[in-house]
Amino acid sequence: MALDKPYTDIPGTTIFDSSQARKGYKLNQFFYSLMKAENRERFLSDERAYLEERNIGEEQIQAVMDRDYNRVISLGGNVYFFGKLFFTDEQSFEVGASSMTGMAPGEYREMMISGGRSVEGNRYTEEQD
Amino acid sequence: MALDKPYTDIPGTTIFDSSQARKGYKLNQFFYSLMKAENRERFLSDERAYLEERNIGEEQIQAVMDRDYNRVISLGGNVYFFGKLFFTDEQSFEVGASSMTGMAPGEYREMMISGGRSVEGNRYTEEQD
Amino acid sequence: MARITAGVATSHVPAIGAAVDLGKTKEDYWAPLFKGYEFSKQWIAKENPDVVILVYNDHATAFDMKVIPTFAVGCGESFGIADEGWGARPVPEVIGHPDLAWHISQSVIQEDFDLTIINEMEVDHGLSVPLTLMFDQPDAWPCRVIPLAVNVVLYPPPSGMRCYRLGQAIRRAVDTFDEDLDVQIWGTGGMSHQLQGPRAGLINKDFDADFLERIVNDPEALAAMPHIEYMRNAGAEGIELVMWHIMRGALNEKVKELHRFYHVPASNTAVGHLVLENTE
Amino acid sequence: MARITAGVATSHVPAIGAAVDLGKTKEDYWAPLFKGYEFSKQWIAKENPDVVILVYNDHATAFDMKVIPTFAVGCGESFGIADEGWGARPVPEVIGHPDLAWHISQSVIQEDFDLTIINEMEVDHGLSVPLTLMFDQPDAWPCRVIPLAVNVVLYPPPSGMRCYRLGQAIRRAVDTFDEDLDVQIWGTGGMSHQLQGPRAGLINKDFDADFLERIVNDPEALAAMPHIEYMRNAGAEGIELVMWHIMRGALNEKVKELHRFYHVPASNTAVGHLVLENTE
Ligand SMILES: [Fe+3]
Ligand SMILES: [Fe+3]
Numbered sequence: 092m093a094l095d096k097p098y099t100d101i102p103g104t105t106i107f108d109s110s111q112a113r114k115g116y117k118l119n120q121f122f123y124s125l126m127k128a129e130n131r132e133r134f135l136s137d138e139r140a141y142l143e144e145r146n147i148g149e150e151q152i153q154a155v156m157d158r159d160y161n162r163v164i165s166l167g168g169n170v171y172f173f174g175k176l177f178f179t180d181e182q183s184f185e186v187g188a189s190s191m192t193g194m195a196p197g198e199y200r201e202m203m204i205s206g207g208r209s210v211e212g213n214r215y216t217e218e219q220d
Numbered sequence: 221m222a223l224d225k226p227y228t229d230i231p232g233t234t235i236f237d238s239s240q241a242r243k244g245y246k247l248n249q250f251f252y253s254l255m256k257a258e259n260r261e262r263f264l265s266d267e268r269a270y271l272e273e274r275n276i277g278e279e280q281i282q283a284v285m286d287r288d289y290n291r292v293i294s295l296g297g298n299v300y301f302f303g304k305l306f307f308t309d310e311q312s313f314e315v316g317a318s319s320m321t322g323m324a325p326g327e328y329r330e331m332m333i334s335g336g337r338s339v340e341g342n343r344y345t346e347e348q349d
Numbered sequence: 350m351a352r353i354t355a356g357v358a359t360s361h362v363p364a365i366g367a368a369v370d371l372g373k374t375k376e377d378y379w380a381p382l383f384k385g386y387e388f389s390k391q392w393i394a395k396e397n398p399d400v401v402i403l404v405y406n407d408h409a410t411a412f413d414m415k416v417i418p419t420f421a422v423g424c425g426e427s428f429g430i431a432d433e434g435w436g437a438r439p440v441p442e443v444i445g446h447p448d449l450a451w452h453i454s455q456s457v458i459q460e461d462f463d464l465t466i467i468n469e470m471e472v473d474h475g476l477s478v479p480l481t482l483m484f485d486q487p488d489a490w491p492c493r494v495i496p497l498a499v500n501v502v503l504y505p506p507p508s509g510m511r512c513y514r515l516g517q518a519i520r521r522a523v524d525t526f527d528e529d530l531d532v533q534i535w536g537t538g539g540m541s542h543q544l545q546g547p548r549a550g551l552i553n554k555d556f557d558a559d560f561l562e563r564i565v566n567d568p569e570a571l572a573a574m575p576h577i578e579y580m581r582n583a584g585a586e587g588i589e590l591v592m593w594h595i596m597r598g599a600l601n602e603k604v605k606e607l608h609r610f611y612h613v614p615a616s617n618t619a620v621g622h623l624v625l626e627n628t629e
Numbered sequence: 630m631a632r633i634t635a636g637v638a639t640s641h642v643p644a645i646g647a648a649v650d651l652g653k654t655k656e657d658y659w660a661p662l663f664k665g666y667e668f669s670k671q672w673i674a675k676e677n678p679d680v681v682i683l684v685y686n687d688h689a690t691a692f693d694m695k696v697i698p699t700f701a702v703g704c705g706e707s708f709g710i711a712d713e714g715w716g717a718r719p720v721p722e723v724i725g726h727p728d729l730a731w732h733i734s735q736s737v738i739q740e741d742f743d744l745t746i747i748n749e750m751e752v753d754h755g756l757s758v759p760l761t762l763m764f765d766q767p768d769a770w771p772c773r774v775i776p777l778a779v780n781v782v783l784y785p786p787p788s789g790m791r792c793y794r795l796g797q798a799i800r801r802a803v804d805t806f807d808e809d810l811d812v813q814i815w816g817t818g819g820m821s822h823q824l825q826g827p828r829a830g831l832i833n834k835d836f837d838a839d840f841l842e843r844i845v846n847d848p849e850a851l852a853a854m855p856h857i858e859y860m861r862n863a864g865a866e867g868i869e870l871v872m873w874h875i876m877r878g879a880l881n882e883k884v885k886e887l888h889r890f891y892h893v894p895a896s897n898t899a900v901g902h903l904v905l906e907n908t909e
Contacts, residue, residue, distance in 0.1 A: 094735055094736065098576075098577055098581070101580060103546045103548030104543065104545070104580070104585050105585075106585060107503055109504075109732075116748065119413070119414055120413060123413040125434050126410070126431065126433060128436070169409065169502065170544045170586075171408040171409040172409045174408065174433075174544075175433065175434040178433060179434050184364060184617060188616075189549070189550070191546050192547055192548075193547065202550055203613070203616075204614065207550050207613055207619065208548065209552075210551060210582055214582065215581075223452060223456065227857055227861070230860060232826045232827030232829075233826050233860070234826055234865075235860065236784055237455070237785075238424075238451035241694065241783055242451070248689070249694055251689075252689060252693040252694070255690070256712070257712065260714070289825075290826060290827070293826060300782050303688065303689075304713065306714070307714030307715040308714050313643055313824065313896050317824050317829040317830065317896075317897045318829070320825060320826050320829050321828075321830060328830060332830055332832075332896075336821075336832025336894060336897075336899065337823075337828065337831045338831075338832075339832075339836070343861050416701075416745060416746075417745065419738060419743035419744055419745065420743050461790075462743055463700050463742055463744065463787060463791070464743065465697065465698040465699065466697040466783065467696055467697075468694050468696075468697075469695045505738050505739050507741070511743070
């Protein structure tokens, strides 16, 4: 029997396990490279050129350039890695996170100040049908 | 009570524990640097200059330049690290090891072919008085 | 002899560090949070520990995908502050305590914990934000710090019980260290939060309240909670809470709770904070 | 389903690799050693395993003093051959089996083994010499290899019993892997040898003979031997033998011994070699 993945029925959530890690290897190493100021500069001055150098696929390149973080996740990206891009964009983690929820940043911030997203109805995918 | 070091009474033997590792940190990192061909070349062309760059102490520098491996050990060197210098010198591990025993390389090789150094009398320092 | 005098638990959100670094702590958004640490700052100034064993997780900062240790102990002399993408935080470098760190490492490896020993690494907000919360903005941190990094980035992290047992082993190691040292252990990360996907922003106050209560008074049973419960009920990144069990395992079975604080939100995260004294 | 079909133990001396690479295997000094592997080469050609889990120690090659993992599993696609100071050995690169490696890692972390996961590293003679001894000089290695690196450079290594238990956990993990694979596990390093100090050249044939006998027929009791016995009786570097326990733990309690070989010397080292079949 294969490994148990009890977390696949959590709605709106992708656990960074070995499948994700392998899929996103080069993508995450790209995000990691943004910890160096000179790499951030080179990336920001020509995103596509920098990404192509790092030998990651076209889908991934497009997802990064679009800052489509749900797509980034589906391609193996992990938030602790792509958080470096939030910072490179001089964006807060709050705004970065909000971009994955379909909410406007102000609306998301209001939700957080009012106590955050409720866990009720958000534990199992089947609750969301 | 401090950590138990049951191995300090083994004659002619230095166990690479945390005390040794801390003492020999930069020294071992120097040996490690010899895994790159360009570093081997630079080292061989001017040993002292290369060693001084790496910010290790004068005692260590002298021990390395003398290829005095017992001294290297007493200064925190570990054989798996300084083995890189045997190879840099195009010397076999056998000749390198023999240099610490006070035996000539040929004599050491003969000992090994005849079954190696006996453990009898070599288990405890007190056996050697 | 060295002794573990107290445990501290706290969340470690990057935005908290930025609020201090940029002088925003008096703003409406932030003031209630920092108020919750006033007691702790005064307490620790009096306690004046010699060493803090700081359990945290590296957020893909010192460890990229090339090398991912489950437990990594910083045995180096000092640890620089990492640039996580917006320049390094303007805080002092972290001075280690190699003697004690090596002693702990050697001891717990001999108790079958398969540590990774780290001599050189930079530390990220996971380590520096708790220092800021407890010590504010000194020119130098007032104590030595032993970083203990736990993998919670790549699934599976160590189990809560494994963490608790590691804490117990650390306790035994500290107890046998010859130097006369007051040692604190801090567990950081959490509480409920999710930073990723459509469910980002999840907070679970009930889960957090229960966790705060039980880690003080029923820690071993709490440590048995499986990963899936954290991820499902406290958000994907709520799994960071496993690190608190290392702190708790290193304390006595019964502790005195000096301070408890809870606040929502800091950025995307529920902030929980405990100060626990190791009563004799 | 995957299954562990056999275990191989062998020493892994650099000079053995050099003897093959430089065409010296027929020389008087080397011929008796290589003769001891003739059976094994024929046997493995017939067995044709899909994957070898190769337990070895890194000799300050992939891991310098900055990062020292107790147990590190190579989960990458491939592993280059390291330059240990005389240029890289002229042998094929090592192709990993990431699916199985990740499966094993995830499984044993969940059994409280605190692994370090490695995705990129080069491998040294500790891994390449056993491949050479078993497969000679092919253009490509005939199977996938999962490197499992064990710290034996910095004291303390994991205990023999910890290694044995890890082997048992690996066995359980392989047994639950869905793909139909024949997997071997190899334990390398040792036997008695000392490379350092005035006692260099130490060999203990009695110790080695006893170890060879007991690892086959009384493995769990043997695994309880404390480190000091290896270091005192089998030479400082004889401690490498703890790695054999991982191999043995992954096999059945009773195994069929197909081949046993012992030879002194290879350079400074006593060479021991076993081929063990996992009978049903
Ligand atoms: Fe965190
Ligand atoms: Fe070896």
